[in-house]
Amino acid sequence: MSTASLHRWSDIPPEQLNPMLTRQYISGEQSMIARIVLDKGCVVPTHQHPNEQIAYIVSGALEFVIEDGTPGGVKHIVRAGEVLVIPANIPHSAVALEDTVDLDLFAPPRQDWLTNTDTYLR
Structure with a gap:
């Protein structure tokens, strides 16, 4: 039996x-939460x-591009208080429009985070 952890x-x-991105994360058995600070x-x-990724913007704004096969993909500007749900295996990128x-x-x-093989961020 598992127990809760604070x-x-x-x-x-x-x-x-x-130089422009820091990350903290907490992982459970079936999900992970990350606090990402972007300049x-x-x-x-x-x-x-x-x-699956659910992105909640606490402060600032990110412009996500979701690659859906159309030229340039679909752009979403996600601001403080907004949430973007990105399905699994969908190519995507982001740019910080403000300190976020x-x-x-x-x-x-994210196994690539747990094993430090997330080279696209480094």
């Missing part, structure tokens, strides 16, 4: 993935993963 963002050291102008290159704090929920947990 975590505080203030106790999790931010991981500096590149204005930060680019998250096009990537995809087998995880983003909470992402992934299901299942």
Whole structure:
């Protein structure tokens, strides 16, 4: 039987993935939550993963491009208080339009993050 575990963002050291992006995350057995801080102008290159992603913007704004086969893909500007759901295996990218704090929920947990093989971010 599993038990509940309490975590505080203030106790999790931010991981500096590149000069414009830091990340903290907490992983359970079936999902993962991440707190991502992006400086204005930060680019998250096009990537995809087998995880459903739910992105909640706490502050700032991100422009996501969802590659759906149309030229240039579908653009979504997601601002503070808004949520974008990205299905599994859909190529997508993002640009920080402002300094941004983003909470992402992934299901299942991101194995590439757990094993530090997420080179597209580094």
